[in-house]
Amino acid sequence: MRSHDLIVAGAGIIGAACAQAAAEAGLRVAMVEPGVIGGGATAAGMGHLVALDDVPAEFALARDSLRLWEAYAERPEAEFHRCGTLWVADDEEGVQVLRGKAARLDAEGIAAEWLDTAALREAEPALAHDLLAGLRVPGEAVVYPPGIARTMVERVGMLGGTLHHGRKVVALENDGARLDDGTHLHGPVLVACGCDTSALLPELALRPRRGHLVITDRYPGWLHHQVVETGYAASAHGSAGEAVACNVQPRPGGQLLVGSSREFGAAGAQVAASLLARMLRRCFRFLPELPRLKALRAWTGFRPATPDGLPYIGALPSRRDVWVAAGHEGLGVTTALATAQLFADLFLRRSPWIDPAPYAPLRSAA
Amino acid sequence: MTERRDVLVVGAGPAGLAAAAAAAAHGANVTMLDAQKHPGGQVWRHDIAHRAPRRARRALRRIASVRWCYGMRVVDADISARSLRAEDALHAREFRWDRLVLATGARELFLPFPGWTLPGVTGAGGLQALVKQGWPVDGGRVVVAGSGPLLLAAAATLRAHGARVMAIVEQAARKDVHAFARGLWRWPDKLAQAVALRAKLAGVPFHYDAVVRRALGDEHLRAVEIDHGGAIARIECDQLAAGFGLVPEIGLARLLGCALTDAKHPAVRVDALQRTNVEGVFAAGEACGIGGMQTASIEGAIAGHAAAGGEEAARRLIASRDHARHFAATAARTFSPGSRTHALADDSTIACRCEDVTVGELRAFDDARSAKLATRCGMGACQGRICGAALAELMGWTWHGHARQPLFPARLATLGLHEPSIAIRSNP
């Protein structure tokens, strides 16, 4: 019977980051991944490193994680592109959101610059001319999460870890995990399976929240910042059946990644043409020349969403030696490093940097 | 009393033209779509300098009463609404159908070899298409290479446009090609075609069991190095037309949920009456498997008859369709690219032209998706069309289709339903 200090189910960005943190702390780690490394939500999403500041516990995790992401700024596999985020408001409510954001970012020492209508046009010429104000966060960046997940998994291997690639954890059993080929791995288990987490941990409420994205052909210089409308936070934190919000990202090669949409209860991966159209029209409102650009592909991805929007990070008190790191909704990439740090601190019984209570796995049952 | 059916035909090559004519003959309300500006598809592509072949002219006359929307590319389809969206340079339009005939044809198979990305290197069908639309080859030296009957047709077109065809470099063995030629008596029209082509190519050196090992040049092709039966030779030239056969164009079929065959290059599965597994959707011609012009014409007619409710007329053509398809199977066996052709690329040869990913970089992966996420292979403008078929040949990779949309790069305006689309349903 093989024995490990930690078994990580799932090699998306969360599982990979946690496995890496554990391996770097000297633990013997086994990873189990049935599909392509970083091939789930990790590959489908935008890879935007952004401090979403509306919910304090989310902000704390994001803020800490962004500091840790700085170490990746020069690493080629991260494709770290510091385009900055530009929040834009098209109504008074949005302007209020910007004011609140500016204050909270300032309180945490995150540089942000207020832009009036004229300054907005200069900072981002492709924007519509009737926007009221903007807040630019120049330190934020976009990365390429599948490449990062791969490199993390390779590092785990170099530190003596093993990868059971093409295998899946089918059951959590006494002191370990059983794989689909009958292999039993002995040791504590971290479940980091994104939307598939509920299969192993049905007691944790998790719903897949589908999103659409479109990638365009290359238009270098067309957009300088990742442009996000102030309504984005409401769409992310709300629980509406269907919501869209303008979120457009310039990739390093000049392609534009156009989002965002959210829906619950979507069956399957097939693009919903009418929701896609609604999402695009919302983006056209902020970027009037966007309709002329050529789309190469549209796809959907599934964000793992919890009832209160905060991830589950920690031990399952109802089970023995079972841990979870999942449910990050749209902030998985941003918070991956802080999630890994928090998990490692809790697992190794070190004092965690932040209060772990908001992410406690069975908090809603309490 | 039969209601007048709306039959939409996608593709205006031999299969599409035959389908449209057959459906119209039963009184159906027929609309044809094609991405090109003129009907004819690839094999009957409009040539600005020459009259269309007799067969093509006949097929074109038969669709005089059909509404023909040219220059339109299908980008999305909704099977439950029986509609698809197409765009041209200026507009997006929605088309609805009672019956749909997919006559989407084929595209050329490109296999990588050292120097294949140099300007001056095109497909064999590719150069034929370019030349018909004004590409200058008069007096230019062209080498035609790869595999299959398409090489002869391309070489003949090039000569007719004034090119000096320096050589035809066929990878199949001489004995296999001769056996194939001897078997042509079963298809007299094919035999006549072959004889006519050979006559048009009198004086052109033919090399069998031969491959182009590399294309040479700095920023443009200036010579090719060929290996014929072990002997290496260099031929100076201005253009290399290299094609290795055809693969079915099945993107729209996939998007509609049509079942495909398990072949290396999947085709649309159809029954004896050209019906797919999707209700109301038919397919005909190269999209159902590479079969040549004759097969496409017959299958198109079957599909058109069946789509318009004329099943008896459709059934009468089944025997000749089967005979024509038999020819295709024989040709495929003779001309499939062999191991020597597969081995032409080395590790530094580019496999994905859109993203500049080499064969060597791809060898590190076991499947297409991992390779894609790690190297960007297949993420560029062609969305894996060119490299995908090549890697299916070289590595045996399949590109797992969930359907891709848009089918071709489409304006965000079209996907955003930003312009009012004109629903095309009935005759003006």
Add this chain to the structure above:
Amino acid sequence: MNVSVRLRVNDATVEVPAGANVAAALARAAQWSRRSRGGEPRAPLCGMGVCFECRVTIDGEPHALACMTSAREGMQVRTDD
């Protein structure tokens, strides 16, 4: 109807037969249509609009396919440098 069409490819004026596509003009005036990600020169390959190697800017619109676009009098075509 004219028997030929005159258009501009980069800084050159080119004449092509009426009905020709933009690729025919490129072949007369430019060595390539675009530069690849790695900076290699590229020219049309497939002739039928599926390979995207023939992308050029036509009258200010980028990513136009030269092989699928008819040459029109007075067009301005720009290739990559």
